[in-house]
Amino acid sequence: MADDALGLPSLPPGVAYFEDFLSNAEEAMAEARLDAGEWSNVLKRRVQHFGYIYDYKARTVTADAYLGKLPDWLHCLAERLVRQGYFTEEPNQVIANEYLPGQGISAHVDCVPCFTDTIVSISLLSQCEMVFREKFSPAVIAVVLQRRSAILLKGRGRYDWSHEIAARKSDLIGSVKIDRTRRISLTFRRVILGAA
């Protein structure tokens, strides 16, 4: 983790990090709801899509990919993200990613024509390191995402920096090796309709 003099994590511009976004009870509820649902094996890691299906191959979201409103428990979180000022318009698409130890997500910028300028990812069950790389410079910033935290990507942090999670079983946090356990993330976005 890159720390500044105050011991706070340094973050790319437009990125904000919040610990304890979820309570323990909310984390447990979210895990139970997801495990009662249907995980898809379309990728190396398992995923569930809500609101709209995102087409990973075509990198699009189309109107006919609409699945219906977010389920109540996700809608409550989406409303909270607006109430607390993270989003100006309510997010209407959520992807749950499950990472078993050794699994990650390659460097990417979330589809620009598909989603508005704000992305929020909530971490459940395990910490992990997320690495940001600036597109037009060698700048790299690693941020440790603790379980139950939220990370917000907006502006330059959303468009000019890629983010990734290395596919490994542990992270070096400070100088301590911390084993990963099963991690689930919930990434909230707002679809730009008619973009595809």
Ligand SMILES: O=C(O)CCC(=O)C(=O)O
């Ligand atoms: O697991 C995460 O926190 C990030 C997920 C992500 O980058 C994505 O779904 O595009």
